[in-house]
Amino acid sequence: MGWSPIFLTGFFIVSNYQPNLLARQLRTSRSSMILVMVSNIANPFCADVVKGIEEETEKNGYRILLCNSGSDIERSKSSLGLLSGKMVDGIITMDAFSKLPELTNMIGQTPWVQCAEYADTGDVSCVGISDIDASEFAIRHLLARGCRCIALINHDLSYKYARLREQGYKTVMLEQEHGYQAIEYASELSFSAGKAAMEKLLQAAERPDGVFAVSDTLAAGAMRAIGEAGLKVPQDIAVIGFDGTELAEMVSPQLTTIEQPSRDIGRQAVSLLIKKIDNPESPAERLMMDWHFIVRASA
Amino acid sequence: MGWSPIFLTGFFIVSNYQPNLLARQLRTSRSSMILVMVSNIANPFCADVVKGIEEETEKNGYRILLCNSGSDIERSKSSLGLLSGKMVDGIITMDAFSKLPELTNMIGQTPWVQCAEYADTGDVSCVGISDIDASEFAIRHLLARGCRCIALINHDLSYKYARLREQGYKTVMLEQEHGYQAIEYASELSFSAGKAAMEKLLQAAERPDGVFAVSDTLAAGAMRAIGEAGLKVPQDIAVIGFDGTELAEMVSPQLTTIEQPSRDIGRQAVSLLIKKIDNPESPAERLMMDWHFIVRASA
DNA sequence: CTGAAAGCGCTTACAG
DNA sequence: CTGAAAGCGCTTACAG
Numbered sequence: 337m338g339w340s341p342i343f344l345t346g347f348f349i350v351s352n353y354q355p356n357l358l359a360r361q362l363r364t365s366r367s368s369m370i371l372v373m374v375s376n377i378a379n380p381f382c383a384d385v386v387k388g389i390e391e392e393t394e395k396n397g398y399r400i401l402l403c404n405s406g407s408d409i410e411r412s413k414s415s416l417g418l419l420s421g422k423m424v425d426g427i428i429t430m431d432a433f434s435k436l437p438e439l440t441n442m443i444g445q446t447p448w449v450q451c452a453e454y455a456d457t458g459d460v461s462c463v464g465i466s467d468i469d470a471s472e473f474a475i476r477h478l479l480a481r482g483c484r485c486i487a488l489i490n491h492d493l494s495y496k497y498a499r500l501r502e503q504g505y506k507t508v509m510l511e512q513e514h515g516y517q518a519i520e521y522a523s524e525l526s527f528s529a530g531k532a533a534m535e536k537l538l539q540a541a542e543r544p545d546g547v548f549a550v551s552d553t554l555a556a557g558a559m560r561a562i563g564e565a566g567l568k569v570p571q572d573i574a575v576i577g578f579d580g581t582e583l584a585e586m587v588s589p590q591l592t593t594i595e596q597p598s599r600d601i602g603r604q605a606v607s608l609l610i611k612k613i614d615n616p617e618s619p620a621e622r623l624m625m626d627w628h629f630i631v632r633a634s635a
Numbered sequence: 636m637g638w639s640p641i642f643l644t645g646f647f648i649v650s651n652y653q654p655n656l657l658a659r660q661l662r663t664s665r666s667s668m669i670l671v672m673v674s675n676i677a678n679p680f681c682a683d684v685v686k687g688i689e690e691e692t693e694k695n696g697y698r699i700l701l702c703n704s705g706s707d708i709e710r711s712k713s714s715l716g717l718l719s720g721k722m723v724d725g726i727i728t729m730d731a732f733s734k735l736p737e738l739t740n741m742i743g744q745t746p747w748v749q750c751a752e753y754a755d756t757g758d759v760s761c762v763g764i765s766d767i768d769a770s771e772f773a774i775r776h777l778l779a780r781g782c783r784c785i786a787l788i789n790h791d792l793s794y795k796y797a798r799l800r801e802q803g804y805k806t807v808m809l810e811q812e813h814g815y816q817a818i819e820y821a822s823e824l825s826f827s828a829g830k831a832a833m834e835k836l837l838q839a840a841e842r843p844d845g846v847f848a849v850s851d852t853l854a855a856g857a858m859r860a861i862g863e864a865g866l867k868v869p870q871d872i873a874v875i876g877f878d879g880t881e882l883a884e885m886v887s888p889q890l891t892t893i894e895q896p897s898r899d900i901g902r903q904a905v906s907l908l909i910k911k912i913d914n915p916e917s918p919a920e921r922l923m924m925d926w927h928f929i930v931r932a933s934a
Numbered sequence: 935c936t937g938a939a940a941g942c943g944c945t946t947a948c949a950g
Numbered sequence: 951c952t953g954a955a956a957g958c959g960c961t962t963a964c965a966g
Binding site: 354355356357358359361362367369377378380383384386387390394399400401402403404411414415417418420421422423526527528556557560563582583585586587588 | 653654655656657658660661666668676677679682683685686689693698699700701702703710713714716717719720721722825826827855856859862881882884885886887
Binding site for chain 1: 942943944945946
C-alpha cells in the first residue's frame with residue numbers, strides 16, 4: 337500500500353492498528369508460541385511450574401499453548417502436530433518422553449526443554465533438581481526419626497525422575513540391616529491414586545512405619561488411607577511428600593516435604609528454550625536447581 | 636505446484652506431509668484456536684474447568700491458548716491482543732470481565748463465552764449454576780445445624796458470581812431475628828487468602844459459629860485459621876466450601892461443599908462458543924447447570 | 935474434470 | 951532514503 341510514513345503515524349494514533357499475527361508469523365517463520373505439555377494441570381506442582389513458564393514467556397513476548405495430555409499418547413501426538421505445522425517455535429514438556437521414541441521423533445530438531453524431568457539421550461535441555469540426593473535425604477530423615485520399615489509411593493517408571501527417586505530410596509534402604517523394601521506405583525499424581533497405593537501398602541504382612549511419596553498430592557492421599565485404617569500420622573506411620581506445594585500446608589497434619597523451586601524451574605526452562613530458539617546451534621544444557629527439606633508435623 | 640493427485644497420494648503416504656498451519660489459517664481466516672483466560676490456574680476448580688474445555692476443544696479440532704491473568708489487567712490486555720491479531724477464533728473467560736469495559740471493548744464482536752461467571756449486558760453467552768440458590772441452601776443448612784452467627788468469606792465483588800452468592804447469603808440472614816452479618820473479601824481464591832480472611836473474622840467482638848466460603852480453597856484456609864485459634868471444626872465453627880473439588884476431600888475434617896459440574900461447565904462453554912463461531916448471528920445463551928450439596932464432616 | 939493463478943496480510947530484499 | 955515488488959504456504963475461485 338502506498339501509505340506515507342506520516343499518514344501511517346496518524347493512522348496508528350487514530351485507529352489503533354493491529355497487525356495480523358498469522359501473516360506476520362508466516363512471513364517471518366516465527367510464531368512466538370511455545371507448546372507446553374503437562375500430564376495433569378490439576379497437580380499443584382504442575383500449576384506452579386506453568387505459572388513460572390507464563391511469567392518468563394510474557395517477558396520475552398511469547399505465548400503458551402497448553403496441552404494437558406493426561407499421559408494419553410494420542411492426545412500428545414495430536415498436539416505435536418503443531419510442531420510440524422510450524423505453529424510453535426519450541427516445546428516444554430513435563431511429561432515422560434524419554435520412553436516414547438515415537439513422540440521424540442516427532443519433535444525432531446525443534447527446540448525442546450524438559451522440565452522437572454530428564455532425557456537419557458539426545459540433544460535436549462532439561463531443568464530440575466537432584467532427585468537422588470533429595471530422595472536419599474528424605475529417607476535418612478525417616479530413619480533418624482526411628483522408622484525401620486519405610487515404603488515408597490512412586491510415580492510410574494516411565495518418568496526418569498521416578499527412577500532416580502527410587503534409586504535414592506533403594507540406596508539408603510540397602511544400607512540398613514533390616515533390608516526392608518516396599519514400593520507401590522501410582523498411576524497418576526492424584527489424591528485418589530495416593531490413597532489407593534497406601535491401602536495396598538497397609539495390606540502387607542509387615543506394616544510400614546514410614547512412607548515417602550514422590551508428590552504432595554500422593555502423600556495427602558496416603559495420609560487419608562492411614563487415617564481410615566485407624567492409624568495416626570506421624571505416631572504410627574510418618575509421611576513425607578515431595579514438591580513443597582501449598583497443599584502440603586493445607587492438610588492435617590501438615591506435610592514434611594521436599595520443596596522444589598517450581599516457579600524458577602518454569603522460568604529457567606523458558607530461558608533455556610529461548611536460547612535454543614535464537615541459536616539452534618547452542619548445545620543442550622542441564623540445569624540443577626536447589627531444593628529444601630521442610631520439616632512439618634507429618635514426619 | 637504441478638503435482639498430480641497420484642503423485643500427491645504417494646507423497647502423503649511416503650513422507651507424511653504436514654501442511655503449514657499458519658499459511659492455512661491466514662488463507663482461511665480461521666485459526667482453530669481459542670483463548671482461555673483464568674485468574675488462577677492453581678485453583679483446583681479452574682483446573683477442572685480447563686480440563687473440560689480441553690476435552691471438548693479436542694473433539695472439535697480446536698486448541699487452547701491459556702492466559703493465567705492473575706487478575707492483572709495489563710496481562711489480560713496483552714492477551715486480548717491475540718484477538719485483534721486474528722490468532723484466535725473466540726474466547727472463554729473465567730475472569731471478572733463485567734466490570735472491565737476496557738477489556739470488553741477489546742473483545743468487541745469476537746465470539747465470547749463466560750464460564751462460571753456472568754455478564755450483565757451485551758451479547759455474551761455464559762454457563763454456570765444458580766449461585767443465589769446454592770448460596771441460600773448452604774446458609775440454611777448452617778442455620779438448621781444450629782448456627783446463629785454465620786459469616787461469609789467472599790471473593791471480590793467485581794465477580795458477578797460473588798455478588799450473587801452474597802445476595803443469597805444476605806437474603807437468608809435478613810430473615811433471621813438475630814440480624815447477624817459478617818463478610819470478609821479474599822483478594823484471590825487461595826488458601827492463604829482464606830486463612831487471612833478467617834483471622835479477621837475471628838477478631839470481631841461477636842465470634843461466628845458458622846462460615847460459608849465461596850471456594851473450597853478459601854474454606855481450607857479458613858479451617859486452618861480456626862485450628863490455629865484453638866477452635867474446632869465443626870463444634871465451635873462449622874465451615875462450608877464451594878466447588879466440590881477433590882481438595883474438599885483432602886482436608887481434615889472433610890469439607891461440606893456445593894459441588895459444581897466443573898468438567899461439564901467447561902465442555903458446555905466450548906459448545907456454546909463453537910456455535911457462535913460457526914454462526915455469528917446466533918443469539919447469546921445462558922446455560923444453568925445443576926449443583927449438588929455434599930454433606931461431610933465440616934458442617 | 936484439471937491445472938494455473940490469485941490472494942490472505944504481512945516483512946524484507948531490492949531497484950530507483 | 952523511498953517505494954514497489956516478491957514471497958511466506960496455503961486454499962479457492964476461475965479459466966481452459
